[in-house]
Amino acid sequence: MTYCVGIKVNDGLVFASDSRTNAGVDLVSTFRKMFVFDRPGDRMFALLTTGNLSVTQSVVSILSQQFESGGGMHDLMAAGSMFDAACIVGNVMREVQDRDGPAIRTAGVDSNALVIFGGQVRGDRARLYQIYTPGNFVEATAETPYFQNGEVKYGKPVLDRVIGPETSLMDAAKCALISIDSTMRSNMTVGPPIDMLLYRTDALAIGHRASLEADDPYFSALSEKWSESLNRAFLSVEDPDWPI
Amino acid sequence: MTYCVGIKVNDGLVFASDSRTNAGVDLVSTFRKMFVFDRPGDRMFALLTTGNLSVTQSVVSILSQQFESGGGMHDLMAAGSMFDAACIVGNVMREVQDRDGPAIRTAGVDSNALVIFGGQVRGDRARLYQIYTPGNFVEATAETPYFQNGEVKYGKPVLDRVIGPETSLMDAAKCALISIDSTMRSNMTVGPPIDMLLYRTDALAIGHRASLEADDPYFSALSEKWSESLNRAFLSVEDPDWPI
DSSP states (O other): OOEEEEEEETTEEEEEEOOEEESSTTOEEEOOOEEEEEETTTEEEEEEEEEOHHHHHHHHHHHHHHHHHOOSTTOGGGOSSHHHHHHHHHHHHHHHHHHHHHHHHHTTOOOOEEEEEEEEETTSOOEEEEEOTTSOEEEOOSSSOEEEEESOSTTHHHHHHHOOTTSOHHHHHHHHHHHHHHHHHHOTTOOSOEEEEEEETTOOSOOEEEEEOTTOHHHHHHHHHHHHHHHHHHHHSOOOOOOO | OOEEEEEEETTEEEEEEOOEEESSTTOEEEOOOEEEEEETTTEEEEEEEEEOHHHHHHHHHHHHHHHHHOOSTTOGGGOSSHHHHHHHHHHHHHHHHHHHHHHHHHTTOOOOEEEEEEEEETTSOOEEEEEOTTSOEEEOOSSSOEEEEESOSTTHHHHHHHOOTTSOHHHHHHHHHHHHHHHHHHOTTOOSOEEEEEEETTOOSOOEEEEEOTTOHHHHHHHHHHHHHHHHHHHHSOOOOOOO
16 A cells, blocks of 8 residues: 655645555565656646556656657646646556556456646646546645545544645645654555655745655654644543543 | 444443444435443443444344343353353354345345444453454454444544553543544544443443434534644644755
8 A cells, every 4th residue: 555645735735655565465665656847947746656556657657758858748848737737647647547457457457546746837826636547637625735545544634634725834744744654653554765845836846855764853753742742632632521 | 334443441341333324425324333232240242333234233133132032042141251242243143144145245235244342241351352244253452452343544543542451441432532533524424423332341231321412512522622632732743844
């Protein structure tokens, strides 16, 4: 399994993903799921991929080749807006699914894949999308300011309680880390290193990028402090006065 | 969907369940999922049922009939230990699955069902079991002191962080309520009233039983306080000092 989360706040975008890929608990591998394409001052795109790894690697390879060489049908460099860019990623997903999907499914394997895709193109707003297996996509809104993929449920309550459009970029980053920490604690198929990317609205360049190992000082401190604070929060809730 | 949790601590047992039964979001019904059989001073059993409602209702009806009339093959009154009692519940599950399962599955419906079963019989310890569709079961231990069924993931992190054998009975009850509150907040298919049962070790009688509506003063206060405390816990975690 895996866990990825993308958050859109007014201040910018946060992308976070674990690096655990597994086919059963006895075959655990580490693959990065975060990919970035940028031309500072003009555009910045980040992708968080989940699902069939051969599919997502193909999607990223096609985007990457054309981003570097330019001029193809799927060139993110040519996108005039984030919507156009999301269409490009969706089209590549559809192309890979058309090419490999039937054979993958004939082999009894799931070809589904998902991409959280966000960024900003000069002249457009910072935007965040969830792109599905068929290549269609939805955009994050003020009411639904985040997307999660993979093992999403353990880390959802903290996002639901904390994240809104006014949340600061640092708080959104902290919340993403707590969401991942909660998931790792309850599910062994999600694991470090944690890739993080912060993007500040209108920067048109990567903000901060980090890869946090399990023993990263900030991540360990956050994990411990959150656990303590949660236990303190628990104690601060009054006991029921039930007779027993 | 549904959500049930049974917790075993040294002080006793906590049972909690929501009452939402649905077949799609456009057909929502309320059915109780908690059933109790007791003879004060001698034995107390509680069941939390999830899964196919026709199956679980049959299981409870058979247990109930024989508990009241006595003398049948599935008489919980005749159980000499909690292990014997769990065998009886498992046997009834197997009998109902043998009787109805094939026809249910032929109709394309899932016949799976789960029962969290716990209590105490005089002369034995208080014990907690998870009983599966085939009638087999596992017992809660010091390392795994709780069982959840239904929509389990949202409410698992708080259980993982708070519950251990030394947790007091009231804290275990509070934690069960917070676990249910977290689940209701993130998933609309889990809803009130919340049935709660507390059992104190060696009491051999029901401790406290409550059915909490959404507007129950304690449950509302707990929900609000937990939300506040969680946000305060969030703020107490230091921001990363990432340059951005």
